Amino acid sequence: MAQSADRNDNRELRARFDDIYGQYQRLRSGMDDVQRSLGELKVTVQSDDGLIRVTVGPRGQLLDLRLDPGVYREWQPDELADEIVAVTAAAVAKVTAEVQRLMGSLLPAESGALRFLKDGNLGTLLSRQDVAWRDNA
Numbered sequence: 001m002a003q004s005a006d007r008n009d010n011r012e013l014r015a016r017f018d019d020i021y022g023q024y025q026r027l028r029s030g031m032d033d034v035q036r037s038l039g040e041l042k043v044t045v046q047s048d049d050g051l052i053r054v055t056v057g058p059r060g061q062l063l064d065l066r067l068d069p070g071v072y073r074e075w076q077p078d079e080l081a082d083e084i085v086a087v088t089a090a091a092v093a094k095v096t097a098e099v100q101r102l103m104g105s106l107l108p109a110e111s112g113a114l115r116f117l118k119d120g121n122l123g124t125l126l127s128r129q130d131v132a133w134r135d136n137a
Helices: 002-040 077-104 112-119 122-136
Strands: 043-046 052-056 062-067
Touching: 002 077, 043 077, 052 077, 077 112, 112 122
Parallel strands: none
Antiparallel strands: 043 052, 052 062
């Protein structure tokens, strides 16, 4: 009788392992797709008047800045600088939202990593470990 119970337990463990391994394979495949998408991600935003165009990459890095020649007639230097900063900030906000969407397809909503992407707070990233540390101390 004990031998039969052991076999049933082994089958259940094996089925559970196969399920977890299948989830891992799907996650790993999804990670490759997301990494490829992140590598290709670019967001372009224009000023309301269309005279300034900014393109940023997935980390918010400035990839391209285009100024229409008319921009020099329409804007004073300080105003132009402020507008470039504002258009760049809008592009960074859009690319950040897209990165969060892509990562959200892989990570649970309550994960520290996804929350860190949203709020930029390193404490958020480590909050789960902090709780585990306190509980085990």
